[in-house]
Structures are given as structure tokens and as C-alpha cells.
Amino acid sequence: MKSLISSLLAVLAVGLSAPAWAAQPLLTPAELSGIRQNPDVRVIDIRSPKEYAAGHIPGAVSAPYGKWRGPADDPGKLPPEDKLVALVRSLGLDTNTHAVVVSSGANSTDFGGSARVYWTLKYLGLTNLSILNGGLKAWAGAGLAEDRNVPSVASTQYVAHLDQSLIATTQQVAAQVNNQQTRLIDARPRKFYLGDAKAPTALVPGTIKGAVNLENDKWFKPGTSIFVDPEKARQIAAAELAHPAQETISFCNTGHWAATDWFALSEVVGVKNVRLYPASLAEWTHDSALPMQNVPSRGKQILMKLKGLVS
Structure with a gap:
């Protein structure tokens, strides 16, 4: 009987510590405003330190996007696990935390930063996650308060539980x-997919053999960073x-635009078995x-370089 009572008390304790709501992948400014003061909610501002210092959502902690990215020559690559875990702990994140990722909301490309951080947190084992739809631009547009106070949050001892079903390596994609x-999905603008433009991080224009093009900006209301309704x-x-x-793998140049396609299909549409190839074409x-398609001839590549379409 004593062991039964102890078990019931343990279950009750877990239930009391867990958030009373199920996190939605996208929150409106009004929805975030309604929950942000709950102690289980942590708003993560991924803008630059300068932007954060100029004004942010009250209670938000600063975690600039660069901290979630790899080295300059392979920015899509995940940072070492220990560094990511240390970052998560410093932000006060734990299993029961509802983490809400906030970017500037400047445009659809900016949204990719939020999606990439969301994906990284989920890969690390955190599942109670949201993105502020429209970023800080939408928050300000709704007339909601900002401040410059830097909150003090207690670090956690979070232990990562890597979800390997969310990630694809170069070898796995090959x-x-x-x-x-x-299904291999190239999330880049059409000109990159067709080999008419190239990012500095990629050595060759074109795309992975067999890939289809699903441009990342299709998920937004035209000219905005507002994600469309489900x-x-x-x-x-x-x-x-x-x-x-049976499976979908999203990629781009450095796993940024691809994170938007992953988020849209996996978290909003509900497609099963969607993975992100974070290193993408930079690797x-x-x-x-490794097989490619839509690779222009050597002569065309020289001409493209002269026109500044590749570097």
C-alpha cells in the first residue's frame, strides 16, 4: 500500500509540474501574451544582441541565432552536442518548459532561423515548443509591450535525448x-534549384539528384513572415x-530554408517521417x-561567375 501511495504521489507531482496546455507549433502575439508570464514558459529571442538590447518581449532571454549554427565554412552543421546542451541549460530549459522561439519577423527567410532553432531543440529531446508567428515585428504590430530588462533565469541540468528520426546525414541522404x-525536397528559391545561382558555401550549382523543389517562401502570406493557417x-x-x-528529407544550402520546409510539413501539416539534412549542399x-542534377556546363558556370550569380 505504501509503495502504491508513493507511486500515485509521484504521478501527481509530474502532472502538477507540467504545463496545463499543449504547445501549438505557431502562436499569435495575443496567444503568447496570454501565457508568457507563466513560470513554465520561456521566450527565446534569437535576434542579435544589439537588437535584443534595444527592446524585446518582457521576460525573453537572448540566444542569438549564431549560437545554434556550425562553423563559417559549414554553418548548417550542428554545433557539438555539449555546447548545445550547455546553451539549453543556460536558458533555463527543461523537459516541462514551454519554449517559444522569436525572431525579428523581417521576412520569410528570417522565419527559417526560428524553424532551425525549434528543430534543434526538438532534436535534443525537448517537445513543448512553439514559434511566434510573425516574430517581434508582429508582436510590435499588435501594440504589445517591450522592455530592455535582462531576466535572470536559473540554469537546469537538462540531459539531451537525441531524436535521430529528425536528422539526416550526408551518408544517409546518399x-x-x-x-x-x-522524397528529397530542395527548399531553396527556384534559381538555385535550377543551377542558375549558387551560394558561397556550395562548390557546385545545381541540386541533389532526384530532388523536387518546394520553395520555402510558399508557406507565408505574400510579402510577410506570417505563416499561413494550417x-x-x-x-x-x-x-x-x-x-x-514513406520518408521526406528537406535540404537547402546550409539547413536554414530547409528548416522551414521541415517545420511546415512535420509540425503544421502533420506529414510523418520528415527529416532535416542540416549540412545540406554546403557539405x-x-x-x-555524390550525384547532382541541374549542374550547368563549365562554360555557363564561368559566365555566371562573371555576372556575379555564383562565387
Whole structure:
């Protein structure tokens, strides 16, 4: 009887410590305003330190986007696990924390930073996550308060539980190139997919063999960083991805735009088995043996370089 009572008390304690709501992947400014003062909510501002210092959502902690990225020559690569865990702990995040990621809201590309941080936190084992739809721009547009106070948060002893189902390595992507049951999605603007432009981090223009193009900006209300409603997102997915697949892998140049496609399909639309290839073409193109398509001729690449379309 004593052991039964102890077990019941333990379950009750967990229930009391857990947030009383289920986190939605996207929050409006009004929704965030309604919960932000709850002690289980942690607002994570990923803008630059200068932007944060100029004004932020009250109670938000600063964690600039660069801290979540790899080295300059391979920025899509995840930082070492110990550094990511130390960052998570310093932000006061733990299993029961509802983490809300906030970017500037400047444009659809800016949203990719929020999506990449959200994905990283989920990969580390945190699941109670949201993104502020429209970022700080939407918050300010709603007339909600900002301040310059830097909150003091207690560090945690969070232990990562890596969710390997969310990530794809170069070797894993290469193994799926000719698999008709795996859908490879290039999240970059069309000109990159077609090989008419190249990012500095990629050695070769073009895309991974067999990939389809789902431009990351399709998920937003035109000219904004406001993500469309779930029904509209489902319509976009149905129109862009007509053929079913058992698995989807999203990539871009450095895993930034790709994080938006991953977030849209996995978290909003509810597609199963969606993975992110964080290193993306910045790593893929450094191995000449890996298959590509839409690669322009050497002469065209020289002409593109002269026009400043590649570097």
C-alpha cells in the first residue's frame, strides 16, 4: 500500500509540474501574451544582441541565432552536442518548459532561423515548443509591450535525448538518392534549384539528384513572415507534393530554408517521417562523387561567375 501511495504521489507531482496546455507549433502575439508570464514558459529571442538590447518581449532571454549554427565554412552543421546542451541549460530549459522561439519577423527567410532553432531543440529531446508567428515585428504590430530588462533565469541540468528520426546525414541522404519511397525536397528559391545561382558555401550549382523543389517562401502570406493557417498549409503541401512517400528529407544550402520546409510539413501539416539534412549542399557539394542534377556546363558556370550569380 505504501509503495502504491508513493507511486500515485509521484504521478501527481509530474502532472502538477507540467504545463496545463499543449504547445501549438505557431502562436499569435495575443496567444503568447496570454501565457508568457507563466513560470513554465520561456521566450527565446534569437535576434542579435544589439537588437535584443534595444527592446524585446518582457521576460525573453537572448540566444542569438549564431549560437545554434556550425562553423563559417559549414554553418548548417550542428554545433557539438555539449555546447548545445550547455546553451539549453543556460536558458533555463527543461523537459516541462514551454519554449517559444522569436525572431525579428523581417521576412520569410528570417522565419527559417526560428524553424532551425525549434528543430534543434526538438532534436535534443525537448517537445513543448512553439514559434511566434510573425516574430517581434508582429508582436510590435499588435501594440504589445517591450522592455530592455535582462531576466535572470536559473540554469537546469537538462540531459539531451537525441531524436535521430529528425536528422539526416550526408551518408544517409546518399543512400536514399535512388529510393522512390524517399522524397528529397530542395527548399531553396527556384534559381538555385535550377543551377542558375549558387551560394558561397556550395562548390557546385545545381541540386541533389532526384530532388523536387518546394520553395520555402510558399508557406507565408505574400510579402510577410506570417505563416499561413494550417488548412492553407495542407493545400500547399497537396499541390506541391502530389506523390506519396514513406520518408521526406528537406535540404537547402546550409539547413536554414530547409528548416522551414521541415517545420511546415512535420509540425503544421502533420506529414510523418520528415527529416532535416542540416549540412545540406554546403557539405554535399564538397564530395564530387555524390550525384547532382541541374549542374550547368563549365562554360555557363564561368559566365555566371562573371555576372556575379555564383562565387
